[in-house]
Structure formats: structure tokens, C-alpha cells
Amino acid sequence: xxxxxxxxxxxxxxxxxxxxxxxxxxxxxxxxxxxxxxxxxxxxxxxxxxxxxxxxxxxxxxxxxxxxxxxxxxxxxxxxxxxxxxxxxxxxxxxxxxxxxxxxxxxxxxxxxxx
Numbered sequence: 001x002x003x004x005x006x007x008x009x010x011x012x013x014x015x016x017x018x019x020x021x022x023x024x025x026x027x028x029x030x031x032x033x034x035x036x037x038x039x040x041x042x043x044x045x046x047x048x049x050x051x052x053x054x055x056x057x058x059x060x061x062x063x064x065x066x067x068x069x070x071x072x073x074x075x076x077x078x079x080x081x082x083x084x085x086x087x088x089x090x091x092x093x094x095x096x097x098x099x100x101x102x103x104x105x106x107x108x109x110x111x112x113x114x115x
Contacts, residue, residue: 002026002104004095009109012085016113020080022095022106030100034078035069038091038111048093049080063089085113 008020020036035050035058049069050058057069066084071077078095090113095106 002028002097002099002101004097004104004106006093006095006106006109008080009093009111011112011114014085014087014113014115016085017081017083018085018111019082020093020095020109020111022078022097024076024078024097024104027101028076028099031073031076032098032100033096034071034098035096036078036080036093037096038089038093039108040088040091043091045094050096051078082111085111087113087115089113 002024003026005023012018033050033052036048037045038048039045048060049067051069051071068081070079092108093111094108097104
């Protein structure tokens with residue numbers, strides 16, 4: 001089992017910044033990838049950003065040049081720096097873990113961007 005603890009969500013005005021963190025613990029033997037998805041009301045969950053074991057990254061087109069994903073391998077933690085936030089970024093953000101023991105989701109953290 002893997003536990004994911006997210007933090008850093010909140011309310012911010014448009015143009016502001018937030019930093020999300022997700023710390024993994026438990027049966028962590030080999031991490032293939034960690035990242036973030038988001039789900040807005042009435043919409044499907046979508047990929048925001050992902051970082052793989054080699055450090056390669058992948059971003060949704062809508063967040064490129066505004067969001068940056070990074071990791072601290074020693075702490076099994078992934079971060080999402082979100083700059084230039086827009087009202088359309090409002091959603092519940094979920095941490096995602098893919099490793100040797102399977103795939104796991106965090107409980108979600110709310111990000112609300114006011115106009």
C-alpha cells in the first residue's frame with residue numbers, strides 16, 4: 001500500500017500562484033511516475049502534469065509555461081508550482097502515483113481561482 005498526502009491548495013486571485021505538494025509513503029520500492037490530475041465540476045478528470053523516473057515531464061497544453069512539476073526523490077515528494085492562475089484552473093487537484101506496487105490517487109485538494 002502507498003499513502004499520498006497532498007497539501008497546498010486554497011483560494012487565490014487570478015494571476016496569483018500556489019504550490020501543491022504530494023508526499024508518498026508506505027510500500028515505495030520503485031516509482032515509475034508521479035503527477036497531478038484535476039477535475040472541475042461537471043468535467044472529466046484530466047492530466048495536468050507528470051514526471052517520470054528519469055525526470056522527463058509532460059504537461060497539459062493549457063498549463064504549459066505556467067505550471068512546473070518537480071520532485072524530491074529522497075522525500076518521495078512531487079511538487080506543482082502554479083503561476084499565472086486563471087479561473088479555469090479551478091478544480092480539485094489529485095496526486096497520482098504509479099510504481100511497482102500499482103497506481104494510487106491522493107484524496108484531492110481544492111484549488112479555487114477568483115476573477
